Each structure stands twice: as structure tokens, then as C-alpha cells.
Amino acid sequence: MNASTLGSDLRLPLYQRLRDEMLAKISSGEWRPGEPIPTEAELTKTYSLAIGTVRKAVDTLVADGLLTRSQGRGTYVRRPDFNSSFFRFFRQVNSSGEHQVPQSRIDSLGIEQAPQAVIDALELGATDAVIRMQRIRMANERTIFSEDIWLPASRFAKLLEVDPKDFGNLLYPFYEAQCGQLVASAKETLTVEPADLQTSAALDVESGTPVVVIERIALSYDSTPLEYRLSKGRADTFRYQIEIS
Amino acid sequence: MNASTLGSDLRLPLYQRLRDEMLAKISSGEWRPGEPIPTEAELTKTYSLAIGTVRKAVDTLVADGLLTRSQGRGTYVRRPDFNSSFFRFFRQVNSSGEHQVPQSRIDSLGIEQAPQAVIDALELGATDAVIRMQRIRMANERTIFSEDIWLPASRFAKLLEVDPKDFGNLLYPFYEAQCGQLVASAKETLTVEPADLQTSAALDVESGTPVVVIERIALSYDSTPLEYRLSKGRADTFRYQIEIS
DNA sequence: TAGTGGTCTAGACCACTTA
């Protein structure tokens, strides 16, 4: 194998073609999260490239957060997490002042026709079925989120065979284990609106109280939409910070 | 001049020391926004470094948004703007559906003792004076923001000599022109709270209506706080989006 | 046509991790 093996557009620079090649290995699962990729020396031999070119390709994937380097150990496929999600900016602290993963409870789970908003978000056909899940998330005995979750039935049918009590507190590792679907990134949109009757009941606030609405579309490595989620939480405990330049 | 000229910690790699050197030239104003910096060939000669090392130093500043490269033309100091500010995520569209810079009106301007929150934000001494400005921002004849702005009097005294009507719609270019203070970056924190009486009057909403509060600390190139700003706007027209991975 | 940044090579030596 050598540089001519590198697919994609021949007009592209070598480091970008190598980058695409590595990205494909990650999204196909050939290189799995948490595991090391071949060493730089091996990559130079495999593709007959100079070390500088290989490093530049790796650099771009590190910059995009797909790989992490560790001097003396190797370069690893990063395990995606969602530390920068809006969720993290709700002040969910326990009595010791530490952040904590909220408890979850699935309240309903079933298959149905996808409403139009979900068809758009998940890029489905007009008649495709979806799995719908309603979930609440709690911390310190208090409900902090009420969630509506939609998944394409074609990829997630196996979830229907599992008792909702066994879903655990984190869904994405569960999706991976049960259905082989790996969430790599997400887009979130934040808005504020008054609580409707259902939401106010779920969050134990008065109807009309402002709630923060987080709309999330979770994507696979190859950018296929895997999950559409609408989460509503109290606005009074929300705090989000950015740096701009 | 050669590599030994590069200041800062000798244990640091050369490309980081060159980066620090260039950063200093930007923050001191020796290299000004919008102007080109020396070519890569000149930098290699000046500091007796290999081209790869110079490029790596430039790379980091480009990644941080301080420089922009333009093939065939040169490398330029970026003009800071605030397109990613929370402000941008209020749906301020005119009747043609375009975004627009809101109109501004200064309602009060004066010098006073800094309250404690401002002392903390601007890193002032306990007895330092500040300039306080109250401003509203409007679009389509409607008030969309009510703002409280504090500036260290030591740096911004000249503002008091200007008629508030002449401040214009954008403050940062005005700060630079009048006081030589250049805003390079900012930190913003977003929260939601019910409107107090003053805010509800300013925004023409009922008291208790949810408002989005944007707290901003604007910094110079060398990270000195230059401005502390509290902006309040209607929550129902706010929409913010992020991508996470 | 001259000058700029963009890509690429083929090494060298260093710092760190693991065994």
C-alpha cells in the first residue's frame, strides 16, 4: 500500500486524503474509541508518506477532537462525551457541591409514525416509523428535565425488547451496546419558553414559568442523524458561559 | 537577532517562544489589526529558525483567531469582531429578513464609585472610580436590550468629554478611537431571570416576564478587563445553537 | 514576474511511557 492507495479526490493534498482515510476507519468502527491507532512510523510506511505529512493529518483529527495524542504511549480514538453540552450548564450539584449524573426514569416507550418535525430532524421518509421515549431526569429527588426522545425504528428496533427499567442513566453507551449505534457529535439549540401544562406538571413548577428548551440532534461519525431529543428544564437554575474573540 | 533573542522561559519549545513574541507584538500594538505581519521568510531570518518552526508558531495564532493567512498575499492581524456573541442569537431581523445592527441610545453617563461586583469583574482597587453608562438597544422601533456598562475611569476618562449622542451604535471602535483601548476578546455568561420593575419598563414587558441576562467582561489583548456589561433582553426571542463532540 | 503562503520530504534528536 502507498500514497496512491489514498482514495477521495486526487486533487486534494496528501495530508487531507490521509485524514479522510483515517476518518473512514473511525466511522466504520475499524478503529474503535479508546483504542490506539497505528503509530506514526507505521503510517509513514503504510502510505509511503513523510513523517511531517502524517503528523499534519493526525493534527487535524486531534484538532477536531476525534483523536487524542499521548506522548510515549500512542494516539487514541477519543471516546465521545458531551461535557460541553448545555446540560452541563444546569447547576446540578449535590450536597457536597459536586456535579453528578442525574438519575433517569423512562416513563413511556413505543413505536409510532414520525411527526413531521421528527421526519425533518432525523431525515426520514414520510412513512418511516420511529421509537418514542419519554424520560425524566432527576437529581436530589427533584425533576430537573423532562425529555421526549425519538429514534429511527430501523436502527433501534432492539430497544423495544428491553425492559425500560434496564436502560440505565446514560443512553448513548446503551445505544452502542444494544444496537451498535455510536453517537459521535450533536447539535443543540437553546430557547426559552413558558411551561405548558404537561411540562409544568413534570417539573413541578407553575404553568407559564419559564423553561429552557434544549433541542438536540445526535449524529453518528458519518453525520447520519441518530436521535432527536427535546429536553425541558427550569430556567432559574440555568447558567451558560462562552468565550468569544 | 536570533533564536536566543526569544524571551520567556528557555525551557519552552522554540515555536511557543516565537508565538509569545508575536503575541506581544500584537498586544503592544506594534502589529496592528488589519495589517500584515512580516513574511515567513523574514521571520526565519530574524529569529534564525527553520521555516517549519515559524509556520508552527503562526499556526497556533491562526488557530486562536489572532492571525489570518491569505495565500499569495500574506498573514494579517485579525480585526476582532463578536459574531459569536450571544447577542447574535437574538432574532434581530428587519422586515426583509436580514440581520441588522441595533440602534443605540445612551440614557445616562457619569462617574461613580465602583460597586463590589464591578470591582471584582474589572479587577480594580477598592476605591477606584468607574464610568457608568446606561444604554438601550433597539431594532424595528422596539427595545430589545437594556444595558448597564461599567468602565475603569483611569482608562476611559475621555469619554466624559464627549456628547453621548455622538457615541454611535458600536462602542468598541469608539473606545479605540477615543481612548486607545482595544477590545480583543470577551467572556459571556447567560442566565434567565424574571424581569424586575426597571427592566420590565425598559423592555416594555410585564414585570416577572423571563428575560435573558448576558453578563460580559471584555478583555484587551493582554487580558486586562476593560469593560463590564450587563445586558437584559426578552427571552422569547432568544435562540442559541452549539455543536458538541 | 516576483513574492507570498501551501504542501511535502527525509531525516535528526529529545522527552516520556512502559516493560
Added chain:
DNA sequence: AAGTGGTCTAGACCACTAT
């Protein structure tokens, strides 16, 4: 001690911009 990524060199040639 062996193997990894981290830094650095000293060029070469290409693509693009300005004149």
C-alpha cells in the same frame, strides 16, 4: 531498553496574488 509522540532542521516545489 525499546518504542512512542514532540520538536526542529533545511531545504524543494506548487498555487495563488499582486504588479
